[in-house]
Amino acid sequence: MRHIMVMNPKGGCGKSTIATNIAAYYADAGKRVSLADYDPQGSSLAWLERRPGDRPHIAGLDAFNEGLRHLPRNSDIVVLDAPARSHGKELTNLIRHAGTIIVPVMPSPIDMQAVTKFVDEIKQVGKVERHQVRIALVANRVKENTMIFEELDEFLEEQKVPYVAVLREAQNYIRAYTRGLGIFELPEYLAWPDLETWDPLIEWLKSRRSRPRNTDFY
């Protein structure tokens, strides 16, 4: 059972958007997927409620209130949507449930500054130091050919954790969210520019680079 957490203490950077899309991707690939929403805002669970019955099933967990108590034991993939503002002990506790962590970052000076601190904090968690969890950064809501994207790109390249994908600011994400779908489930003629941007993230998730060391657990 693999645990993939989407995490960043900043709200609005795309955690729920990325978590729901990863869940839909694996469900479409025939995996048994659970989606655990740790955020009291419940955006991932609200998405799941909109999911059409004829799409591959994803089990929803109200992890904010109930943790992973109801996690189906036969899940292949557990996608965890982390809450904003997790620090200190709460952060360490959350990371206990992660083998792989994806950190979305928006092209904004405030977000870039916040993520530097977050990466520093997260790297000090014992489990991360022991490489029992793998972390990657993903640029999200990017408008290409803007100065601020160039800055974000350079900034992410310099971080001490891998920077694996650049996702555009696009209506497709809104369109998919409101219909309980992933962008992989939208008509290809609409979604193709964004599908391409997911390739490197999916590749990273499939590779050993995103697999934690010394754990049978994940």
Ligand SMILES: Nc1ncnc2c1ncn2[C@@H]1O[C@H](COP(=O)(O)OP(=O)(O)O)[C@@H](O)[C@H]1O
């Ligand atoms: N790549 C994107 N393109 C367009 N809108 C996006 C994108 N990523 C996120 N959004 C929108 O930004 C808002 C915040 O995203 P959300 O996933 O809810 O962030 P978080 O879970 O980190 O608070 C939502 O309205 C969402 O639809």
Ligand SMILES: [Mg+2]
């Ligand atoms: Mg959210």
